[in-house]
Amino acid sequence: MTAQPEKVEINEVVLRDGLQNEPEFVATEDKIRLAERLSRTGIRRLEVTSFVSPRAIPNLRDAAEVLAGIERVPGVRYTALVPNVRGAERALQSNIDEVNLVMSIGEQHNLANMRMTCAQSLEQFADIMRVMEGSGVFVNGTLATTFGCPFDGRQPLDRILWGIEEYLALGIEGITIADTIGVANPRHVSEVVSTILSHHPTLPLTLHLHNTRDMGIANALAAYDAGIRSFDTSLGGIGGCPYAPGATGNVCTEDLVHMFHQCGVQTGSDLASLVKISKDLPEILGHDVPGFIMKAGTSERLYPFPGKHV
């Protein structure tokens, strides 16, 4: 992997995965402003919303309005989660750059989250792919619970490879493997990523991590060392999974960016701007957020000497 440039891509998911389980609805104009500010930090991929039923996720009921309201920045890919054909049609009407489909590797999690079997998800994806045909819109497929299901536990490598192959057979172009409930560890991440990339060396592969057990940063670095160059992150580290109480927190954008910059890996994004935006999150959300760098400052931070001694 040493021949690859020391550079990663950040896919900012705070507006979708971050906000979807917030206790309070975030105003449409706050979402638009957040998206616009984030799109000017150098981040090139922004998951703006989800075209789900407003009943399923009321927090994202303004998907079309948010996408219509954003002043877009050239070079930034605006993406949205799409659960079904209706969602795909709405996403296309919103002039989306990329759609993201989701199926869980864990059968039980797919049943709980999507209310269908994996086979039924894949059938529906085939219908969605027909809607997407000729649109020129990039289709990414997320494999939720790749590193473990809250009901079934760890998933076999063969099952993960099966999910990827099913996605690729449908014409899905990029894959995201997700540690939906934050159970991955760095050794497991290395093994899964290495196995996938040995089978699919040129696959656009993104890693979606949660920091539930404080292994998010270590997992990201292990994945980087195994060859991953794209990460889902959420500003302030907000987000969670409703089926795993306590499993709050996507890996935090500014904390991950900080770690990579400290390690000499570029992200193309401006850390100071990200921290500034993150510091506004508590006011928007009405509560504190889990991020570290927004509280502690960067590793370069110096302090005034507290006085003369000796």
Next chain:
Amino acid sequence: MTAQPEKVEINEVVLRDGLQNEPEFVATEDKIRLAERLSRTGIRRLEVTSFVSPRAIPNLRDAAEVLAGIERVPGVRYTALVPNVRGAERALQSNIDEVNLVMSIGEQHNLANMRMTCAQSLEQFADIMRVMEGSGVFVNGTLATTFGCPFDGRQPLDRILWGIEEYLALGIEGITIADTIGVANPRHVSEVVSTILSHHPTLPLTLHLHNTRDMGIANALAAYDAGIRSFDTSLGGIGGCPYAPGATGNVCTEDLVHMFHQCGVQTGSDLASLVKISKDLPEILGHDVPGFIMKAGTSERLYPFPGKHV
């Protein structure tokens, strides 16, 4: 490093580094009970207290009483921080197994923290070593701010090697390198640890990390991969440095143990017992603690399926 066993040693420092900056004094009997419970988790090295002036750190003014009150477990090394000759004498009277001396690699931090130059610290350590002579008590030396000083920033590798050589020349047997203010990153940790171990391959070397910027776990794993087999940790992730506001939190004992166990590295300690003790910390301290596993459970945790679907 693959020839070494997949095993690390935990040095639990919650009673010293964890409690020293707590806003409220923790009752002597609570400290004794905490030490006794921790000593029965399989942890083999326990920093119980600091023999500093009660004026400097009032929270640890009961050092001798705590050590006298503990029912000791055979095989556990009870250690104490010792800042000067008087402290060393008191530690010996308390039948300590190991004393820990501290000097900062950053000259300015040593001035702020110890109120003396590094040269003066080393002179004082020579006096302490004379007191320790013939006692059979192991002497460990900590190099604070090894990975960065809050006033001077990053420290040169030569300076770190100089500190180690000064310690070894005094007869100090083990060394702890400390990321006192939580600025280390995994690549820097790898570089520092590899450099030290290439010069001193058999040195008993411990790493003391803070999780200030959420890189504690990643730093520990990087250090492990570079050859370190001993870690200072603090139950619940409590602790901090008074000269670096926001720099709270030693790397959390149970979170580090969990990560290592997940990665197939043994710690000799019982995670379930550690979590149980950690869950009692908020009541002892009167506030929440930063640990993750005590809130989220381990990665093996499964959840009941939320209902029948499809």
